[in-house]
Amino acid sequence: METLKYEKPLISKITAGIPNKFGLPVKQKIISEIDGLPVSELIEKYDSPTFIISEKTIRTTYQEARRAFETRYPKVQFAWSYKTNYLDAVCSIFHNEGAWAEVVSGFEFQKALSLGVHGSQILFNGPEKSAEDLTLAINHNACIHIDHFDELYLLIQITRKINKKARVAIRVNMDTGIYPMWDRFGFNYENGEAWNAINRIMLDENLDLIGLHTHIGTYIMSTSAYAIAATKLSNLFMATSRKFDHWLKYIDLGGGFASKNTLKGAYMPGTETCPSFDDYAEAISNAIISSEIPHEHLPVLFLETGRALIDDAGYLLTTVLANKRSTTGRRTMVIDAGVNLLFTSFWYNLGVYPSMDISEYVEDTTIYGPLCMNIDVVREAINFPQAKVGDQLVIERVGAYNMTQWMQFITYRPNVVLIDLEGKTHIIRKKEELESLQSFEINPKK
Numbered sequence: 001m002e003t004l005k006y007e008k009p010l011i012s013k014i015t016a017g018i019p020n021k022f023g024l025p026v027k028q029k030i031i032s033e034i035d036g037l038p039v040s041e042l043i044e045k046y047d048s049p050t051f052i053i054s055e056k057t058i059r060t061t062y063q064e065a066r067r068a069f070e071t072r073y074p075k076v077q078f079a080w081s082y083k084t085n086y087l088d089a090v091c092s093i094f095h096n097e098g099a100w101a102e103v104v105s106g107f108e109f110q111k112a113l114s115l116g117v118h119g120s121q122i123l124f125n126g127p128e129k130s131a132e133d134l135t136l137a138i139n140h141n142a143c144i145h146i147d148h149f150d151e152l153y154l155l156i157q158i159t160r161k162i163n164k165k166a167r168v169a170i171r172v173n174m175d176t177g178i179y180p181m182w183d184r185f186g187f188n189y190e191n192g193e194a195w196n197a198i199n200r201i202m203l204d205e206n207l208d209l210i211g212l213h214t215h216i217g218t219y220i221m222s223t224s225a226y227a228i229a230a231t232k233l234s235n236l237f238m239a240t241s242r243k244f245d246h247w248l249k250y251i252d253l254g255g256g257f258a259s260k261n262t263l264k265g266a267y268m269p270g271t272e273t274c275p276s277f278d279d280y281a282e283a284i285s286n287a288i289i290s291s292e293i294p295h296e297h298l299p300v301l302f303l304e305t306g307r308a309l310i311d312d313a314g315y316l317l318t319t320v321l322a323n324k325r326s327t328t329g330r331r332t333m334v335i336d337a338g339v340n341l342l343f344t345s346f347w348y349n350l351g352v353y354p355s356m357d358i359s360e361y362v363e364d365t366t367i368y369g370p371l372c373m374n375i376d377v378v379r380e381a382i383n384f385p386q387a388k389v390g391d392q393l394v395i396e397r398v399g400a401y402n403m404t405q406w407m408q409f410i411t412y413r414p415n416v417v418l419i420d421l422e423g424k425t426h427i428i429r430k431k432e433e434l435e436s437l438q439s440f441e442i443n444p445k446k
C-alpha cells in the first residue's frame with residue numbers, strides 16, 4: 001500500500017466561491033508534455049535544465065501571421081529577425097516557410113549566407129555596419145537599410161571605390177504615439193531628416209533607393225501606432241514618386257508585435273491583452289491601401305516580426321533544487337535555471353508551471369535561480385504549489401531573445417532540443433563543456 005503524500009499545513013484566507021479579478025479560482029495549470037513528449041522523459045534524455053523548441057508551434061504561428069496579412073494585402077514578405085533567435089535550426093525553419101533574413105550585424109549577415117539565404121533576400125539593418133560589412137552586403141546585392149548620414153557617406157565612398165551600385169532603403173523614426181519614442185535609429189520623419197536623406201540618395205547614381213523601413217519599438221500593443229507608421233511611410237513613398245518619378249519597391253514596417261507573455265506591472269495577463277496578427281494586419285493594410293498610393297504601384301509589405309513568431313515555441317525545463325523560508329516567513333524556492341538563461345525574466349512575469357499534479361494548495365512564492373548572485377530571481381511573486389526537491393517544472397514562452405541574449409555565467413549553457421513535426425527530438429545546440437569554453441582562452445602562464 002502506498003503511503004499518503006505529506007503536505008505541510010498551511011493557513012490561508014478562504015476565498016472559495018468569491019471571484020477574484022479573473023473570476024473563480026482556477027485549478028493550477030500543469031505542463032506535463034510538449035508536443036506529446038513527456039517532460040520527465042525529455043529531462044531524463046537531455047538533462048535539466050534544457051531548452052525545448054517546438055517546430056510545430058513555429059510553423060503554425062508563422063502560417064497564422066502570413067494568413068492574417070496575405071488575406072488583406074496583395075504582396076507580403078516576412079524577414080526573420082535573426083537577433084530574436086539565430087540558432088541555425090530555427091532560422092532554417094523560417095526560411096523553409098519562405099521568410100527572408102533580417103540581420104543587424106556582419107556576424108548575422110554571414111550566418112544568413114551560411115544557411116543558404118540569397119544575398120538579395122537579406123535586409124541589413126542596424127547602426128553598426130563596417131566598411132567590410134557594407135562591401136560584403138553590396139557584393140551580395142543585399143537591401144542595405146541606412147541608419148544615419150555617416151553610414152550614407154561611407155556607403156557612397158565604398159560604391160565609388162569598388163564601382164558597384166548598392167540597393168538601399170532608409171530607416172525612418174517617427175512619432176506614432178508610443179513614448180518614449182525610439183528616435184535613436186534612422187532618420188526622423190517629422191523634422192524633415194528622412195526626406196533630406198531620400199533626396200541625397202536620389203542624387204547619387206550609385207545608390208538605388210528601393211524601400212522605406214521603420215521599426216517603431218518592441219512589444220507594441222497599440223495597433224493604431226502601426227497605422228500611423230504605415231501612413232507616414234506611405235506619405236514619403238508618394239513624395240518620392242512625385243518629385244523623382246520613382247516608384248519604391250517596398251515598405252518595411254519592422255517588428256515589434258507583442259507576444260503573449262505578461263509584462264511586469266501589467267494588470268491583465270498577456271494572453272488577454274496581446275492583439276492578434278489579424279488586428280495588426282488590419283491596421284497596417286488599411287493604412288497603406290487607403291493611402292494616396294495608386295493600387296497598381298502598391299509596394300511589397302515587409303514585416304520583420306520577431307518575438308511574436310517564436311516566443312510560444314520555446315520552453316525551458318527545470319528542476320527544483322531547494323525549498324526555503326525567508327526571514328519574513330515567505331516561501332522561496334530554488335530551481336536549476338537562472339536569469340543568465342532567461343534574459344526576458346527582467347521584463348516578463350514568465351509562466352512557471354509544474355509538470356505534474358503536485359497539490360491544489362498554492363502559496364505566494366519567490367522563485368530563485370541557482371546563481372550565487374542576488375539578482376537571480378526568476379519570479380518575484382507567483383502563486384505556486386509546494387513542490388518538492390527534484391520536482392520538474394516548465395517555463396513557457398521563452399523562445400524569443402533568451403537563446404541569443406543568454407550568457408555563460410557560473411554554469412554551462414544547456415542543451416537546446418528541437419521537437420520536429422514527427423515528434424522526434426534533435427539537439428540543435430549542445431550543452432557547453434569545460435573544453436568548449438576553454439578553447440577560446442589563451443593562458444600565457446601555463
Ligand SMILES: *Cc1c(COP(=O)(O)O)cnc(C)c1O
Binds near residue numbers: 256
Ligand atoms: C529586433 C528587431 C526586430 C524584431 O523585433 P520584435 O520586437 O522581436 O518583433 C525587427 N526589426 C529590427 C530592425 C529589429 O532591430
